[in-house]
Each structure stands twice: as structure tokens, then as C-alpha cells.
Amino acid sequence: MLILTNLGYSGKIITQIRSRMDIVQNKIPKKIAIIHDAFIVKGGAERLALHLSNLFPEAPIYTSVYQPKTTFSELKTKQIITHPFSRWVKSEKLFKQLYPLWFLYYFNVKLTEYELILSSSTYLAKYIQTPKNGQHICYMHSPFRFLWKRNSYTNNSLPFNSPIIQIIDRIIPSLQKIDFKLTQPIDQVITNSQNMANFIQTVYHKNAVIIYPPVDIQQYNIQNPQNFYLCVGRLISYKNIDLAIQACNQLKRKLVIIGDGFERNKLEAIAGNTITFLGKVDEETLKSMYATCKALIFPGVEDFGMVPIEVQASGRPVIAYRSGGVLETVTENETGIFFDDQNIDSLIQAIISFENRRFDPSFIRNSVQRFDLSIFEESIKTSLQKYF
Incomplete structure (x- = not known):
């Protein structure tokens, strides 16, 4: 509540929120189930599903695949129910090759004993069948990106060979119709930004409540910056990490890249001697890199994007392409710099502009x-109040 006060909320509004929270906490449904696409990476969607589980700790989590070694360690204490084939999936590539299997799983799994289904979905979890007398609330991180933003993926970023990709491309219109139809029964959609709310309305003709994903601000700290730029994310085409590499090649600037993916070999091939690939790192290393970089370079278009928020929580600015979720999280010339064209020259000019400015880490x-996490928790519980 202190954060709400600091943000300018009146005592009356805070009292109303506290009252609604008390109502929610005293009227938890008998049975809640949490559904998430898969736990095979440490991504923003996976972290949000973990936060939902922390809010409703008695609720089991249903998912297609769970790989304890590659996702958040906190999940080890949770009751997680997976597809029987989950144990055989050892890589993200194999998981994606088996999409039809996971589709059948979500479409056919029976959750008749539950009154409230909370799904966290980027692609398949939203297809879960709602119990006859239950409700389905979906935190939709994005419409199924591959179906609705196919052009954002190069073939190198896909886990299929060219003949299969050609077949899939031919049936995408049919897959879009199936996706649209199976999304309609959802009782309430929650999403991460106005950017995504607009996209969901365009694709599914459904209104979405906006609740920003959380960052536990207290887990990040300000340190003295060092002489390197930072990129963080999966190394796939729509992240456009190649722009950051080529810009830093030309400027002879140090760039550290954290993350892995299908395009790593391609990116390493174009990287000069000022570029360092760290691959996947642990949480403490990631937080240290956030706090000590000169700035985050964020050249892709993200639906929302947690990394820019985490970097800013560490007091460091962001150099981002002017599109997508960063328009709601980065304030131009105060917490970061935007570049207008998704090309090397535009990014180079943004880096040069950044280096001629000063930014206040505390601001x-x-x-x-x-x-902050506390605001997310209050917003979720308030939004779900009518279902209790």
C-alpha cells in the first residue's frame, strides 16, 4: 500500500482496494487450476505463471512439459502435472516440433473438478476446455505469434526443415481460424499492455483487461556501470540481435549477449572481437550484468518485454526500437533513447546520441x-473478485 501512496493514490482509493482484497482473500473458490504453456525456459511468461502460483499456492499447475534444470528453480516446490511424454523432451527444439501433441493435450485434458481456470498463455494453454459450471480467465501474453506474425520469424528460427515449413505456411489461414474459434469461450482475457490489448481485439475481437507483468523491484540494485552494452533474450530472428552486433562492430563498442537460441551460430559468425556471447546465465549473474552495463540495447519488437523493466529497476537506461511494449515502459530522454528505423544506421545514431547524454540511475x-510485484498481486485479485 505504501507504493500506491507514493504513486499518488488517495487514502480513500487505498481503503477501497484493501477492502476488496479482504473480500477476495475470504472467498477463495474450492478448486482453482493454473495452466501454462510449458516450463522449458526462464522467460517472462514462465515467471508470471510462477507469480500466479504464489498467489494461489494450493492450485496445481497443468502444463505440457516441465524441465526443472532450464526454468525457474522455485517451481520445484510446486505441484506440476505434465503430459506423459514430457520426460522425453530434452530441448526447446523438440518441444516445438511436437506442437500437435501439446495441442491435443490441452484440448482434451479434463478439469471438471475445478471451478476457476487461470491460464497463462502465449500459444496453446488457452485452448483448455472450461468445466461446465466453471470460468476460464486467461492471462494472454500475446496471440499465437507464429500464426499471426509469421513474417517475424525467419526459417532459421523455426525447428522444421524447409519442406515442412512450406506445408505449414499453406495451412496458416486454416490454423488461424481454429485459433480464433478456440479462443472465443474464454470468459475474461487479461493482458500485459495496451499494445497487446489492441492486438487481441484485432485478432480475436475480445476486450482485455490490462495488468502489467510484475518485477520484484527490491531484487535489483544500482551499481557503477562498466564499459559494455548488453543484449538479453532468446537468439531468434524477431529479437533482431544482429542489428546490435553490426552496430557495435562498426562503432567498436563492447557488447555482451546473454541468451541462447536457434540463430546463435549465425550471430556468432557476424560478431567482431568486441562482441561476447555468454549463453544462459544464472539469476545473480544476470542481475549483475543489468546493473553494470552502460545500457541495454533492445532492437526487436516485443509484445511487452520484461528485460527493459528489469534493466531500469537496476538504474540503467535502454536504447530501443520505437515500437511495441517499450513505448509503455521506457520514457524517451529520461530512462532511455529510441531509434526510429530498424536498421544499423538508425541504431548507430541512437548509440551516439545516448553517449552524449546523462541519465539519473535513481530516477x-x-x-x-x-x-512492482505488490501492485500486480493487488490488481490480479481485484480483477478476479467477481469470480469469488
Whole structure:
């Protein structure tokens, strides 16, 4: 509640929120189930599903595949129910090759004993069948990106060979119709930004409540920056990490890249001697890199994007392409710099502009307090109040 006060909320509004929270906490449904696409990476969607589980710790989590070694360690204490074939999936590539299997799983799994289904979905979990007398609330991170933003993926970023990709491309219109139809029964959609709410309305003709994904601000700290730029994310085409590499090649600037993916070999091939690939790192290393980089370079278009918020929670600015979720999380010339064209020259000019400016780490950190975990928890419970 202190954060709400600091953000300018009146005592009356805070009292109303506290009252609604008390109502929610005293009227938990008998049976809640949480559904998430898969736990095979440490991504923003996976972290949000974990937060939902922390809010409703008695609820089991249903998912297609769970790989304890490659996702968040906190999940080891949860009751997670997976597809029987889950144990045989050892890589993200194999998981994606088996999409039809996971589709059948979500479409056919029976959850008749539950009154409230909370799904966290980017692609398949939203297809879960709602119990006859139950409700389905979906936190939709994005419409199924491959179906609705196919052009954002190069063939190198897909886990299939060219003949299979050609077949899939031919049936995408049919797959879009199936996706649209199976999304309609959802009782309430929640999403991460106005950017995504607009996209969901365009694709599914459904209104979405906006609740920003959380960052536990207290877990990040300000340190003295060092002489390197940072990129963080999966190494796939729509992240456009190649732009950051080529810009830093030309400027002879140090760039550290954290993450792995299908395009790593291609990116390493174009990287000069000022570029370092760290692959996947642990949480403490990631937080240290956030706090000590000169700035995050964010050249892709993300539906929302947790990494820019986490970097700003560490007091560091963001150099981002002017599109997508960063328009709601980065304040131009105060917490970061935007570049207008998704090409090398535009990014180079943004880096040069950044280096001629000063940024206040404390101001940057304070700017993302509105994404704090405590506000997310209150917003979720308030939004679900009518179902209790």
C-alpha cells in the first residue's frame, strides 16, 4: 500500500482496494487450476505463471512439459502435472516440433473438478476446455505469434526443415481460424499492455483487461556501470540481435549477449572481437550484468518485454526500437533513447546520441515502481473478485 501512496493514490482509493482484497482473500473458490504453456525456459511468461502460483499456492499447475534444470528453480516446490511424454523432451527444439501433441493435450485434458481456470498463455494453454459450471480467465501474453506474425520469424528460427515449413505456411489461414474459434469461450482475457490489448481485439475481437507483468523491484540494485552494452533474450530472428552486433562492430563498442537460441551460430559468425556471447546465465549473474552495463540495447519488437523493466529497476537506461511494449515502459530522454528505423544506421545514431547524454540511475529505477510485484498481486485479485 505504501507504493500506491507514493504513486499518488488517495487514502480513500487505498481503503477501497484493501477492502476488496479482504473480500477476495475470504472467498477463495474450492478448486482453482493454473495452466501454462510449458516450463522449458526462464522467460517472462514462465515467471508470471510462477507469480500466479504464489498467489494461489494450493492450485496445481497443468502444463505440457516441465524441465526443472532450464526454468525457474522455485517451481520445484510446486505441484506440476505434465503430459506423459514430457520426460522425453530434452530441448526447446523438440518441444516445438511436437506442437500437435501439446495441442491435443490441452484440448482434451479434463478439469471438471475445478471451478476457476487461470491460464497463462502465449500459444496453446488457452485452448483448455472450461468445466461446465466453471470460468476460464486467461492471462494472454500475446496471440499465437507464429500464426499471426509469421513474417517475424525467419526459417532459421523455426525447428522444421524447409519442406515442412512450406506445408505449414499453406495451412496458416486454416490454423488461424481454429485459433480464433478456440479462443472465443474464454470468459475474461487479461493482458500485459495496451499494445497487446489492441492486438487481441484485432485478432480475436475480445476486450482485455490490462495488468502489467510484475518485477520484484527490491531484487535489483544500482551499481557503477562498466564499459559494455548488453543484449538479453532468446537468439531468434524477431529479437533482431544482429542489428546490435553490426552496430557495435562498426562503432567498436563492447557488447555482451546473454541468451541462447536457434540463430546463435549465425550471430556468432557476424560478431567482431568486441562482441561476447555468454549463453544462459544464472539469476545473480544476470542481475549483475543489468546493473553494470552502460545500457541495454533492445532492437526487436516485443509484445511487452520484461528485460527493459528489469534493466531500469537496476538504474540503467535502454536504447530501443520505437515500437511495441517499450513505448509503455521506457520514457524517451529520461530512462532511455529510441531509434526510429530498424536498421544499423538508425541504431548507430541512437548509440551516439545516448553517449552524449546523462541519465539519473535513481530516477530510472523509480520510474518502474508501477510494475512492482505488490501492485500486480493487488490488481490480479481485484480483477478476479467477481469470480469469488
